[in-house]
Amino acid sequence: MALLEVVDVSKIFPGVRALDEVSFRLEEGEVHALVGENGAGKSTLIKVLTGVYQPDAGELRYAGEPARFGTPMEAQRAGISTIYQEVNLVPLMSVAQNLFLGREPRNRFGLLDRARMDREAAEMLAGYGVTADVRRPLGTLALGAQQMVALARAVMIDAKVVIMDEPTSSLEPREVETLFGVIRDLHARGIGIIYVSHRLDELYQICDAVTILRDGRVVHTGKLADLERIRLVALMLGREMAEVRREGATAFSGEATADDDAEPILRVIGLSSRNKLHDVSFDVRPGEVVGLGGLLGAGRSETIKAIGGAYRLDAGDVRVDGVDLKRPTTVQAVKAGIAVQPEDRKAEGIIPGLSVRENIALAVLPRMARFGLVSDAKIDAVVERYMTRLRIKASSPDQAVGDLSGGNQQKVLLARLLATNPKVLLLDEPTRGIDVGAKAEVQGLIDELAAEGLGVVLVSSDAEELIEGADRVVVLRDGVVVGTLTGASVTTEDLMATIAEAAND
Amino acid sequence: MTETAVARPAVDLSRLRDWLPKYGVYLAIVLLVLYNIFFTPYFLTWSNVRIQLIQVAPIVIVALGMALVIGTEGIDLSVGSVMALAAALIPLYLGYGVIAAIVASVVAGVAVGFINGVLVARVGLQPIVATLALFVGGRGLAVVISQGQLKDVRNPDLIYLGSGDLFGVPVLVWIAAALVLVVAFLVRRTVFGRRLLAIGGNRPATELAGLPVKRVLITVYVVCAVLASIAGLLAVARIQSSDASAVGLLIELSAITAVVVGGTPLTGGKVRVLGTVAGALLMQLVIATMIKHNLQPSTTEMVQAVIILIAVYVARERKTR
Numbered sequence: 001m002a003l004l005e006v007v008d009v010s011k012i013f014p015g016v017r018a019l020d021e022v023s024f025r026l027e028e029g030e031v032h033a034l035v036g037e038n039g040a041g042k043s044t045l046i047k048v049l050t051g052v053y054q055p056d057a058g059e060l061r062y063a064g065e066p067a068r069f070g071t072p073m074e075a076q077r078a079g080i081s082t083i084y085q086e087v088n089l090v091p092l093m094s095v096a097q098n099l100f101l102g103r104e105p106r107n108r109f110g111l112l113d114r115a116r117m118d119r120e121a122a123e124m125l126a127g128y129g130v131t132a133d134v135r136r137p138l139g140t141l142a143l144g145a146q147q148m149v150a151l152a153r154a155v156m157i158d159a160k161v162v163i164m165d166e167p168t169s170s171l172e173p174r175e176v177e178t179l180f181g182v183i184r185d186l187h188a189r190g191i192g193i194i195y196v197s198h199r200l201d202e203l204y205q206i207c208d209a210v211t212i213l214r215d216g217r218v219v220h221t222g223k224l225a226d227l228e229r230i231r232l233v234a235l236m237l238g239r240e241m242a243e244v245r246r247e248g249a250t251a252f253s254g255e256a257t258a259d260d261d262a263e264p265i266l267r268v269i270g271l272s273s274r275n276k277l278h279d280v281s282f283d284v285r286p287g288e289v290v291g292l293g294g295l296l297g298a299g300r301s302e303t304i305k306a307i308g309g310a311y312r313l314d315a316g317d318v319r320v321d322g323v324d325l326k327r328p329t330t331v332q333a334v335k336a337g338i339a340v341q342p343e344d345r346k347a348e349g350i351i352p353g354l355s356v357r358e359n360i361a362l363a364v365l366p367r368m369a370r371f372g373l374v375s376d377a378k379i380d381a382v383v384e385r386y387m388t389r390l391r392i393k394a395s396s397p398d399q400a401v402g403d404l405s406g407g408n409q410q411k412v413l414l415a416r417l418l419a420t421n422p423k424v425l426l427l428d429e430p431t432r433g434i435d436v437g438a439k440a441e442v443q444g445l446i447d448e449l450a451a452e453g454l455g456v457v458l459v460s461s462d463a464e465e466l467i468e469g470a471d472r473v474v475v476l477r478d479g480v481v482v483g484t485l486t487g488a489s490v491t492t493e494d495l496m497a498t499i500a501e502a503a504n505d
Numbered sequence: 506m507t508e509t510a511v512a513r514p515a516v517d518l519s520r521l522r523d524w525l526p527k528y529g530v531y532l533a534i535v536l537l538v539l540y541n542i543f544f545t546p547y548f549l550t551w552s553n554v555r556i557q558l559i560q561v562a563p564i565v566i567v568a569l570g571m572a573l574v575i576g577t578e579g580i581d582l583s584v585g586s587v588m589a590l591a592a593a594l595i596p597l598y599l600g601y602g603v604i605a606a607i608v609a610s611v612v613a614g615v616a617v618g619f620i621n622g623v624l625v626a627r628v629g630l631q632p633i634v635a636t637l638a639l640f641v642g643g644r645g646l647a648v649v650i651s652q653g654q655l656k657d658v659r660n661p662d663l664i665y666l667g668s669g670d671l672f673g674v675p676v677l678v679w680i681a682a683a684l685v686l687v688v689a690f691l692v693r694r695t696v697f698g699r700r701l702l703a704i705g706g707n708r709p710a711t712e713l714a715g716l717p718v719k720r721v722l723i724t725v726y727v728v729c730a731v732l733a734s735i736a737g738l739l740a741v742a743r744i745q746s747s748d749a750s751a752v753g754l755l756i757e758l759s760a761i762t763a764v765v766v767g768g769t770p771l772t773g774g775k776v777r778v779l780g781t782v783a784g785a786l787l788m789q790l791v792i793a794t795m796i797k798h799n800l801q802p803s804t805t806e807m808v809q810a811v812i813i814l815i816a817v818y819v820a821r822e823r824k825t826r
Contacts, residue, residue: 369696
């Protein structure tokens with residue numbers, strides 16, 4: 001009998017099927033890997049399991065019984081605990097208090113029995129490799145130790161299922177070992193673990209089974225030992241190796257427009273940032289589209305942001321068209337001709353309450369103005385040009401961007417970038433969450449812009465888009481450049497092989 | 506005809522939700538004025554209108570600056586202290602002429618605004634905490650400067666600003682009206698105004714777009730404090746004495762109320778300049794109406810509270826639409 005079973009669960013959000021008849025089983029004492037790229041539906045599935053969301057169709061079975069968790073509290077009471085990436089405990093309270101939060105031991109007067117609490121907490125945490133003073137505020141512990149406290153707390157409240165969402169993303173190697181020790185211990189006690197991670201090494205080290213999600217559907221589920229690494233990568237990125245098509249399914253022409261001998265328009269040298277980037281270097285020539293490949297968390301978005309001045313670097317050098325910007329600020333980067341399209345359109349891209357025209361003109365206002373007074377005529381000219389060129393569909397330039405479809409929002413964002421007359425365009429997931437038609441248009445536009453001589457850096461978790469869009473692909477893994485695909489080797493197979501190979505190290 | 510009349514309400518309701526936060530304040534003013542015309546004796550006399558306008562002018566001036574700050578998703582609690590500082594400096598410099606006194610008080614505003622702006626934009630303090638520091642410290646400094654004394658002001662030029670008339674309308678009201686136009690122009694027509702709204706709408710996005718976010722934020726706090734210092738100056742000119750411990754007391758609350766009632770959301774990204782003026786006028790009218798009908802000040806305060814709650818509630822409705 002399965003400990004926890006998901007049967008044909010669907011979850012629909014406006015415009016998206018986040019989960020499409022997803023089924024999987026977690027056995028007692030099993031460590032089950034849950035993998036998939038961004039937007040595959042992992043987080044939604046976790047939220048359904050923990051009572052944050054209610055499934056629109058299908059059911060959950062817990063220990064053989066149909067289950068419904070109306071709130072996270074209900075799921076927790078039933079024995080499903082979640083350890084999130086960000087530790088969600090109370091940093092200012094002591095370690096012991098956090099551990100016993102809501103279930104504090106009392107003495108015979110009904111008052112808090114601090115001595116007993118501290119003693120038991122210390123004993124318990126020793127088993128998790130945490131030797132710090134339990135009376136210290138939790139926030140003063142290293143992140144790894146905090147995560148152990150969260151884990152200890154989860155196990156203490158009689159969890160039968162523990163869900164770990166990228167538990168190792170902020171851990172040191174030594175802490176990872178301790179965590180794995182704890183996981184093996186839980187495993188031996190019959191607790192089921194759902195383990196979400198993108199680090200293939202870890203998955204193969206600790207997990208028994210795997211379920212791979214893509215676009216809200218289960219594309220594979222079974223024993224992990226039976227699945228080759230390269231197959232796993234292929235399934236995650238959504239390509240059956242045998243059926244990698246030659247013609248391609250995107251709107252990219254596939255023709256390289258770069259002049260091989262041209263001086264690079266963008267040189268990135270030795271970008272390093274604690275934990276996230278290690279000595280990342282590459283060049284982009286005018287007219288060239290350079291893809292950044294790698295799995296989630298490999299450092300692609302960080303690289304893009306760092307070039308645009310929006311990510312703290314400890315070392316590194318960015319040069320645009322021969323000008324050495326060192327580590328630019330966002331203002332310097334934009335001035336030098338770097339345009340960044342961030343991954344999270346809503347949080348960092350558009351300004352939803354402002355109109356299409358304000359959004360497009362945002363970065364070039366000084367050019368649209370004399371003595372600080374904006375000229376509507378100048379703005380209108382620019383706005384009209386880009387609305388036409390990018391075929392932005394809005395009822396009028398005065399419509400609020402927040403009311404547009406995802407595709408049109410993305411086009412407005414691109415229009416803002418193009419209005420700055422950039423030399424280098426950095427695109428992080430330019431077609432995520434936009435409809436098929438808009439996707440093709442955006443892809444066509446990227447080609448067009450490259451043909452006009454822009455240097456383009458493209459990040460996409462859609463392997464096809466990356467392979468067909470890019471002339472060259474720089475593959476990252478854990479913030480390190482592990483390979484570059486050029487010429488004939490820019491193929492999905494080579495991309496997957498490089499990612500999988502890298503993970504073998 | 507009856508059929509269309511039946512079908513209409515559903516449409517009108519959603520329209521009303523759009524319409525109410527934008528124009529509700531004007532509607533309320535009209536209703537209140539109508540009520541007063543019929544039920545309050547001597548309401549529609551020029552002397553009464555004149556008194557109301559003179560009383561509301563300083564609040565309007567301070568609220569304009571507050572609206573800008575709130576447009577960036579901030580808040581400025583220190584405006585009352587800035588008024589006190591300006592008031593304390595005037596007697597010291599009035600000996601050199603009105604201009605010197607005005608310059609001194611405006612410079613004080615610039616200084617306080619700059620400190621607020623740096624604390625918010627560069628140090629990264631939350632606006633409420635950053636401006637709380639000067640809310641407390643600013644008035645303290647003002648009392649120290651004035652040595653805790655109430656000083657009479659007899660300079661005729663200054664008194665003209667506070668009590669004189671131009672074309673039959675108080676100078677004070679002319680100044681407030683001019684500042685309303687300046688701020689409206691600033692918001693609608695200038696690069697600074699557009700940037701300010703963008704920062705309030707989505708700060709990470711404006712940073713990525715390469716806007717000088719910190720500079721704009723500092724400027725916003727400076728503008729707000731300068732407006733407050735002008736209000737302080739005019740307050741001294743009107744009451745013809747400088748009392749640092751009383752000038753501008755609790756005005757930050759009146760200003761925030763005017764901004765919120767005027768339909769500017771506290772979440773930033775939008776500034777309603779005329780709405781803010783209307784908000785200040787509405788609160789002034791409410792207070793005047795209550796007083797004229799001999800209601801206790803405590804009752805007036807409770808009615809003000811209800812109006813604030815309604816304004817915030819109406820704005821919230823629009824958000825969740």
